[in-house]
Amino acid sequence: MKARHALVCMIVVTLLILAGLSVVLGQTCNPLQLSSCASAITSSIPPSALCCSKIKEQEPCLCQYMKNPSLKGFISSPNAKKVAATCGTPFPSC
Known part of the structure; x- marks a missing residue:
């Protein structure tokens, strides 16, 4: 089971790296910033404080990420x- 989670996390990080960087409204969009959320998204563990802060930072970019x-x-x-x-971050309706 742990091997599966590790594999999923590695795939997510790889996908995030492949997505690259871009800029939206002065915000640097970097999907790698959400890597701290990978374990919370792929399992039922609560998100860390770092994850929450990164989601709030990347909120303007979420619609762009969903188009990828x-x-x-993910x-x-x-x-x-x-x-x-x-x-406490509203999920965008794109």
Whole structure:
């Protein structure tokens, strides 16, 4: 089971690296910033304070990430929505 979670986290990080960097409204969009949320999104553990701060920082970029086929499944998953809600970050309707 731990090996599966490690594999999922490695895949997520790889996808985030492949997504690259871009800028939206002066905000630096970097999906790698959400890597601290990978374990909370792929399992049922609560998000860390770091995860929540990164989601808030990257909130303006979430719609852009959902347009990326490599990131869409990760960002729009039910667990991602739960993590955003737990962090008090409104989930965008794109």
